[in-house]
Amino acid sequence: MVKASTTGQGMAAVLRRLAALLPAGRILQGPAQMAAYESDALTAFHARPLAVAVPQTQDEVIAVVRFCRDEKLPFVARGSGTSLSGGSLPLENGIVITLNRLNRILRLDPEQRIAVVEPGVVNLAVTAAAAPFGLHYAPDPSSQSICTIGGNVAFNAGGAHCLKYGMTSNHVLGVKAVLGTGEVVEFGGPSREQIGPDWTGLFVGNEGLFGIALEITLQLLPRAECYHTVLAGYRTLEQAGDAVTAVVASGLLPGAIEIMEKLALEAAVAAVHAEYPPGCEAVLIVELEGPREVVAADRVRLDEILAASSPVEVRPARDAVERLAIWKGRKSAFSAVGRLSPDFIVQDGVVPRRRLGEALRKINEWSRESGIRCANVFHAGDGNLHPLILYDGREPGALQRAEALAGKILRMCVEMGGSITGEHGIGVEKRDYLADMFSADEIACMQRIRAAFDPLTIANPGKMFPSAEAPALTQHGLHPLEKAGVISRE
Template sequence: MQSASVEAERAAGGPTALDTAIGEFRAALPDGAVITDPQRLRTYECDGLASHRVVPAVVVLPETAEQVRDVVRACAAHEIPFVARGSGTGLSGGALPHSSGVLVVTSKMRRILEIDTANERAVVEPGVINLDVTKAAAPHGYYFAPDPSSQQVCSVGGNVAENSGGAHCLKYGFTVNHILGMEVVTPDGELVELGSDARDAPGYDLLGAFIGSEGTLGVVTKITVRLLRKPESVQTLLAGFPSTDEAGAAVSAIIADGVTPAAIEMMDALAIEAAEQAVQCGYPDGAGAVLVVELDGPAAEVEHTFTEVERHCRAHGAFEIRVAADDAERAMIWKGRKSAFAAVGRISPDYIVQDGVIPRTALPEVLGRIARLSSESGVRVANVFHAGDGNLHPLVLFDDAEPGAGERAEAVSGAILDLCIEHGGSITGEHGVGADKVKYMGRMFTADDLDTMQRVRCAFDPVGICNPGKVFPTPRLCGEVPGRRTGVHPLTEAGLADQF
């Protein structure tokens, strides 16, 4: 259902399919849960990727799985596109609305249904805030491991959609490693269970395909997450190095020694400068790079491996090493790291947060190439990243008031992704493809690879109403014969071209 045809129907005087669907939403949902007021709709025009904005035609705020199902059924019946949104903190525009579609906001689905420590799991609704799971589990000595920087505000449903990571996914993996089962509404309005209470279920593991599918396969309505026991001991170390070269070599040496820290984070000089200005975190003076290394586990193990980590840092040129003596010092070390993105706003009026992955062994080479890109283009790049994972977060700085600066920054940002692909990496580590990186998918995957994914999308969503236009660059019409693509999907390329 495109804007053009909605207008045509309205011009013809009859109720549009959307009008009919809105009537069905109102019948299915509580009072006030269907928003069509233009002022209020504007609140939802973007997620964390503020460069992309689209006002949805209607917003719904369901409170139960059955209400989500009823909304999706109405969408399917009238072929109206819908987009699910949790807290709207995503950085790739995955929850960017569709101008003639429905935005399904899960923020009223915030119940923690069960904390089951005997089986080390919790059952939550999709709108539950990431950190609230840990808060609920903490009295029992447990926590929920995925820890994106936005964990105080982002939703577990959003974590599922984006397969969110965080500083500690080096040791603990991504969201996909912490979800045991889910209830989802498929794009044709069926309420189904994915995964199982048991550890390995028969049939296809569609849990894995659904997690990280960025809202294109359905809407999650209930999530069984794995809870981890809080480690007996946590130790955090901050090490200052002359440059990222030495810091990178220290990372390789630590990993090669068989140590898997809970986190190894790196920041370069520009990122350190920004963080210092913002939060006075007291990072080592004159450091060209810092490493934050955190170890957790049984006290005996942590003590032993901590000595090893310290030794590797010194052997690779660390000139200052500081160990957090208590929780307050630990929090201060992390405050610098976690505030880095926002802090960059203090040293640059505008910036792009990039997200790419490279094999860890390619770190020194790629960092060198990024530095060269920066010096050749005159565009400053601050580097903050999950070094242990090879997950880069280059911050590309610019001043939008300066003519052409935005374009130059975009060019550098894109060239960094090309570097990632060239080195066998990926165009996104944890922020997703969303609306933002659709154009890079063709650089990373062959047509056959993309076609295989598209077929799965069509299997779930034959009509193409579920978050259309996201993730995939050249959607095929479902049911069309492969190799004979005759047109673009009406709801995707053409639809989005109208909007941007």
């Protein structure tokens, strides 16, 4: 790990030079000004950076990064701070480069169905700009009303539609970026085809360790003409899981397949007055989409499959309002569960879909044994779990016990042949589990690649790779935006 100038005086001089790089007022150094940047959506961690740089142009970002390189000053790029893995957690010996002001959509070409955006553009703003042309940007992390494309690119954000449409990396055609070396590179471009090694593909999901994306070319897709969204309640989780297996085996390709477990249902009822069939341990949501003729034919098959799956009740959404109500209940589930507990950890491990039932039985068993409550909501179509582990940070040792359970769940995911993260990334949160998934040689390989992009280890150090340098641990409750219901943890 490269240290910034060690003496206080030396650092003061470095920060003065940094302040001279940008117009007055755009290098923040006061504790009050920087408070909002001390943590992201992984609220158990926080750290106060030396300063926060607020560039407004690509050239300013490049200048700040090159300054950091010359001074060996670590930097953390930040969008809206919604990372669930602590991806934008600051460093006490480094600066934050906040990118929210680089928020222009530079180009929107409806004929070629692409958009070129700056990193601070909010995910949903891309779809809003594309909507008049009947297009949308497919990746839909549930923080999409606030999270930025730059952050989505860094962490390869997912969402509820990944089985059919893939993750962020499947929708990024090109990236212009400034690397940890200060080099400005352009990978890919407006074509949906790549020639030669897929540098764009390598860049997406780098967790900020390669550098900062300055311009991102996104592919847009036509919005589906028609949706058919069904909610089905089951007495047991196994029955809901069997229904997923039956849907998948039928040859249908739903846009989304989600399951909510009892505790999450109760929370959604309390929080957004969602209504679910009574007496259900689990609720399944399946959504078909496409041209109306295709959906009409597919829904006949889906109805047959669900009818045969021993549901308590099947409720198809009859109109757009009912569809939105189903999704509102689903998307609010995490912040809603948060109301049941002062603190919680959420993870996003993945298991092979056929082992979902087994995985959930184990989680529930461990939850009972340890007395730690655990709510489950998950993207059932792609085996992506989201166990929500409830704890009270004021209780001594509670966080550590919750983390121990979380660790057990992650190791189970790896043992079952899955992954420690489906969509949140490794960040700070899961860096100690990287070695459960990859061998020492494999981690060393990734570290060499990282060093190619950032030989000084100044771009988001302390993330992804197991590290001795642990950031300060504190105990918080919900992220303020979560409390406001703007974002949720899934």
